[in-house]
Amino acid sequence: MKSNKAVIKVMKPKTEAKTAEGSIAPLITELLAKLGEDPTRDGLVRTPVRVDKALRFLTSGYEGNIDKILNGALYDVKYDEMVVVKDIEFFSMCEHHMLPFFGKMHVAYLPQKKVIGLSKIPRIVDMFARRLQIQERLTQEVAETIRDVVQPLGVGVICEARHFCMMMRGVEKQHSGAMTSAMLGAFRDRKETRDEFMALVNHRGNGY
């Protein structure tokens, strides 16, 4: 697999993937053989390199840096109404099967003194989604990060997702979805705040 080197260099120029030792491509070749495939056949020859590249992208959230994402987009305001960003699409991978789970996240917070640039919220979601995850932790991590960064009166996150490990194997329930939520501060303590969030999220039907 000598030819992997250049391709991997493009993916992650600064890390160990640069070197052949850092590449997971040889493991994928071995995996294909163990699955009874012929890793040398035409369609599979470059698969290990592609899988390496894909997996590195899908787990690139480990290297995410919150300060870099924010890039100063934190603003002092007098606004004290709920901020809601809903239907944030995400794609993640379950840590139990390394199969995708995907769906939508709805994020809300009650500003105290500061607001965050709206476009930063989906980027925070991506940072945590692009890791091996379980839906519960993903939901919690997004909520806690927004709490820590914005220091609002409260944060609410609702996550609706479908899991390939349920859809393709195991129970094989193609249409079952999982919902998780994380409510911090005012969203935990005050039913009216939670209800307002729910009403805004359910304002129009969601597909998941």
Ligand SMILES: [Zn+2]
């Ligand atoms: Zn799973």
